[in-house]
Amino acid sequence: MSDYLQFRTTASGRHEGKKHIIIVGAGIIGVCTAYFLVKHPKFDPKKHHISLVESKRVAGGASGKAGGLLALWAFPSQLVPLSFGLHQELANLYDGENEWDYRRLTTVSVEGDISSVPDEAVESGDAPKTQSIDGEEKDPKKSSPRRLPPDLTWMSEELVSGCHSLGGKDTTAQVHPYKFTNFLLRKAVEESDGALELILGKVNKVLYSMETGGVTGIKYEPTSVKAAQSNESQGSIRLNGDQVVLSVGPWTSKILPDCPISGLRAHSITIAPYKDQKVSPYAIFTEYKTADGSYVSPEIYARKDEVYVCGEGDSAVDVPETTDDVEVVKSKCDDIFKQAGKMSPMLRNGHILKRQACYLPVLDVPSSSGPLIGETNVENLFLCSGHSCWGINNAPGSGKIMSELLLDGRATSAKIASLDPSLYFDASVLVSDSEDSDDEDF
Numbered sequence: 001m002s003d004y005l006q007f008r009t010t011a012s013g014r015h016e017g018k019k020h021i022i023i024v025g026a027g028i029i030g031v032c033t034a035y036f037l038v039k040h041p042k043f044d045p046k047k048h049h050i051s052l053v054e055s056k057r058v059a060g061g062a063s064g065k066a067g068g069l070l071a072l073w074a075f076p077s078q079l080v081p082l083s084f085g086l087h088q089e090l091a092n093l094y095d096g097e098n099e100w101d102y103r104r105l106t107t108v109s110v111e112g113d114i115s116s117v118p119d120e121a122v123e124s125g126d127a128p129k130t131q132s133i134d135g136e137e138k139d140p141k142k143s144s145p146r147r148l149p150p151d152l153t154w155m156s157e158e159l160v161s162g163c164h165s166l167g168g169k170d171t172t173a174q175v176h177p178y179k180f181t182n183f184l185l186r187k188a189v190e191e192s193d194g195a196l197e198l199i200l201g202k203v204n205k206v207l208y209s210m211e212t213g214g215v216t217g218i219k220y221e222p223t224s225v226k227a228a229q230s231n232e233s234q235g236s237i238r239l240n241g242d243q244v245v246l247s248v249g250p251w252t253s254k255i256l257p258d259c260p261i262s263g264l265r266a267h268s269i270t271i272a273p274y275k276d277q278k279v280s281p282y283a284i285f286t287e288y289k290t291a292d293g294s295y296v297s298p299e300i301y302a303r304k305d306e307v308y309v310c311g312e313g314d315s316a317v318d319v320p321e322t323t324d325d326v327e328v329v330k331s332k333c334d335d336i337f338k339q340a341g342k343m344s345p346m347l348r349n350g351h352i353l354k355r356q357a358c359y360l361p362v363l364d365v366p367s368s369s370g371p372l373i374g375e376t377n378v379e380n381l382f383l384c385s386g387h388s389c390w391g392i393n394n395a396p397g398s399g400k401i402m403s404e405l406l407l408d409g410r411a412t413s414a415k416i417a418s419l420d421p422s423l424y425f426d427a428s429v430l431v432s433d434s435e436d437s438d439d440e441d442f
Contacts, residue, residue, distance in 0.1 A: 005185060008197065010222070011197065015049035015051060021048065021049070022051045022244045024245065032396050033398070034050055038195070039191070040404075043195075052198050052199065053199045054199070055203070055322050058181060062360055067392075068176055069393065070175065074390045075369055076418075079394050079397045082396075083393060096180075099180075103304075104169035105172055106283070107168075111161050112289070113289040114290060147162065153280065154345075154346040201223055203220045204220065204255075205219040212379065214379035218244060245402060249261075249359070261386045262315075262361075265316070267310065267332040267356070269333050269354060270303075271306060274345070274350045283302070285299055286298055307347060309339075309340045319359050323358075326359065363386035368419075371387040377421075401414055
């Protein structure tokens with residue numbers, strides 16, 4: 001399998017005369033949809049063609065910057081068992097342990113107090129430390145009574161007031177989401193026999209037929225470096241399709257303005273532990289008291305060769321035009337490092353590998369936590385978005401269900417009636433308001 005993915009600026013024309021499915025967004029949801037379409041028993045490269053349109057890069061948003069926790073107790077319950085099982089099946093099939101760092105792990109919630117640890121004890125984390133900042137780590141065996149699991153030795157036990165299990169290796173696991181998404185897309189391209197085409201462009205409109213009210217395709221602006229450097233602007237390019245799937249997460253409302261999906265920004269960092277020491281496989285949800293009496297709750301996920309830590313979300317900045325425009329606030333990342341460093345000597349003495357930020361797609365509907373999966377009330381316009389913090393967990397299940405909806409006409413792997421997009425917003429209002437209706441269908 002090739003390590004490289006080839007994107008085009010314009011369609012090759014191989015979709016002509018075939019059922020053409022356009023997927024907008026090459027994050028983990030769009031990629032899983034493409035993969036399960038290719039693997040569907042009814043998929044025939046001679047009869048079907050898939051165009052996956054992405055504005056910047058594969059897994060450029062939350063799909064590449066999330067923690068990658070998988071849990072059977074996630075939500076929604078209609079989707080989680082299917083998706084959790086598919087993660088294991090894919091790992092077994094493609095050596096996920098080595099290809100995208102799949103592994104089972106233990107998940108705990110930890111409460112404690114870091115108010116006694118001074119800020120000066122934790123530096124910025126920009127460079128590796130040559131020695132411990134505050135001396136040797138304390139021996140966890142000297143703590144009595146024990147507050148942490150015996151193998152969770154890299155957290156400061158003397159600061160912990162309580163620890164509770166959220167799941168063992170039977171119910172929780174993890175992936176490296178960027179590696180997973182890119183691997184699965186390469187595999188889908190390889191097995192599509194030329195029927196999966198990747199196009200680099202920013203979709204700005206969905207096209208409709210004013211006669212039938214159904215979708216007829218999309219318009220997009222090329223975003224490749226070559227297109228940007230060209231003296232002659234190509235303008236918007238029309239791509240006709242039989243079915244259109246929007247899997248653009250927090251960018252959904254930029255294409256469908258009435259869709260109640262917004263973006264919640266989350267900052268995160270990855271840390272190389274002190275002297276590259278191994279850390280036991282734990283996902284840790286924290287709540288620690290600070291010096292001013294407030295509480296901080298960074299989530300800490302140990303990976304094979306690094307530790308991922310994310311902070312609380314904020315809505316201070318609206319979702320930008322593309323993933324490249326997401327603002328990363330250095331001070332927020334440094335605060336996350338200080339918080340985690342006060343909780344763990346191994347992290348405190350480590351150094352930051354990445355500072356990053358992304359937007360989680362949040363469904364702004366009081367009666368549902370999302371996601372929205374299925375056909376809208378516009379014929380052949382499908383939506384698969386609004387997965388909140390469980391997009392990585394629920395991506396394989398979402399992709400499989402979408403493949404069934406697109407090729408079978410109904411979902412058979414899970415009962416998703418309550419996730420129907422038409423229950424939460426009316427996409428048909430965009431048909432009458434569209435400036436780019438399909439004149440040929442009048």
